[in-house]
Amino acid sequence: MVREVRIAHRTGFCYGVREAIDKAKESAAAGKLTHTLGQVVHNEGVINDLQQLGVRSVDSLDDVDSGAAVVIRAHGVKPEVFERAETRGLDVIDGTCTWVIQEQRQLQELVDEGYTIVLLGTPKHPEVVGLLGFAPDAIVVDEEADWSRIPRRKRMALITQSTQPPWKFEQLAAFMVSRAHELKIVNTVCPVTIRRQEDTLETARGVDLMVVVGGRHSANTKELTRLCEIAGTKAIQIENAKDLVDPAPFEAAQVVGVTGGTSTPIEDLRDVAERIITIAGTPEMQPRAAELAREALDAAATPAGRTTSLPELKVAAGAA
Numbered sequence: 001m002v003r004e005v006r007i008a009h010r011t012g013f014c015y016g017v018r019e020a021i022d023k024a025k026e027s028a029a030a031g032k033l034t035h036t037l038g039q040v041v042h043n044e045g046v047i048n049d050l051q052q053l054g055v056r057s058v059d060s061l062d063d064v065d066s067g068a069a070v071v072i073r074a075h076g077v078k079p080e081v082f083e084r085a086e087t088r089g090l091d092v093i094d095g096t097c098t099w100v101i102q103e104q105r106q107l108q109e110l111v112d113e114g115y116t117i118v119l120l121g122t123p124k125h126p127e128v129v130g131l132l133g134f135a136p137d138a139i140v141v142d143e144e145a146d147w148s149r150i151p152r153r154k155r156m157a158l159i160t161q162s163t164q165p166p167w168k169f170e171q172l173a174a175f176m177v178s179r180a181h182e183l184k185i186v187n188t189v190c191p192v193t194i195r196r197q198e199d200t201l202e203t204a205r206g207v208d209l210m211v212v213v214g215g216r217h218s219a220n221t222k223e224l225t226r227l228c229e230i231a232g233t234k235a236i237q238i239e240n241a242k243d244l245v246d247p248a249p250f251e252a253a254q255v256v257g258v259t260g261g262t263s264t265p266i267e268d269l270r271d272v273a274e275r276i277i278t279i280a281g282t283p284e285m286q287p288r289a290a291e292l293a294r295e296a297l298d299a300a301a302t303p304a305g306r307t308t309s310l311p312e313l314k315v316a317a318g319a320a
């Protein structure tokens with residue numbers, strides 16, 4: 001039976017996702033018809049919140065009314081998307097994460113310097129699609145099976161999608177040493193990803209079971225699950241609290257840890273903590289599930305884990 005639930009530190013939205021969501025909210029609160037190009041984050045609660053404010057996600061610029069505001073999400077887009085939006089007279093709000101902007105610039109420099117570029121990333125991931133707008137000839141590789149496609153060239157450069165695991169980047173860099181006479185390595189693994197992995201590992205080492213919360217297809221969430229298992233702690237991966245219905249996995253666990261991917265609001269981790277206590281906590285804990293979950297959240301939440309950068313009044317005004 002569970003007698004304690006801990007939430008990993010430095011979880012919640014990464015600053016890139018948070019800022020893009022805030023930009024969409026600010027635009028809507030200012031009375032502008034606002035769309036986001038693609039879902040800002042694959043999280044049902046966040047999408048519902050934005051819809052309440054009138055923010056609608058569209059798949060294509062063609063679905064945005066002329067003159068309306070369109071928010072570019074944290075992953076960024078190809079430069080042509082900005083050009084097309086301007087031609088259509090849209091009010092473009094650039095929510096591209098500053099780290100991704102820096103990555104795009106570095107990639108452009110590698111192109112200008114004439115390197116054959118290898119990009120470690122998930123081929124259809126929006127960040128990778130955007131990056132390829134700066135380096136259309138870059139060779140995208142993901143798992144080790146892809147690496148045999150990397151040619152031998154005199155001057156090669158390696159760069160990565162921000163959320164790739166650092167160990168994979170290091171292994172690929174080592175592999176590429178034998179493929180090039182000159183190898184330039186630009187480490188663009190996002191520090192937020194690294195910190196989250198460190199704190200997840202630390203939590204996993206001190207508990208009997210981990211619950212990892214995030215999108216089913218989210219690479220950074222899957223990586224957290226894998227890390228917990230490397231730490232020797234069994235992990236259950238779920239999308240949200242509603243997925244927890246069966247107390248059986250918690251039977252042998254006394255202390256449970258909760259962590260989440262970069263697109264998971266920290267409040268979702270609190271809801272998961274509450275759900276764990278409700279279905280598997282000791283009889284003394286169960287009636288206090290909400291209060292104990294809030295305490296776990298307070299112990300974990302730092303400014304880095306906050307869900308919004310907007311002053312409370314402003315959000316309230318937009319929501320009204």
Ligand code: SF4
Binds near residue numbers: 015016017074099
């Ligand atoms: S994971 Fe890092 S690079 Fe990606 S959006 Fe978040 S802060 Fe930006």
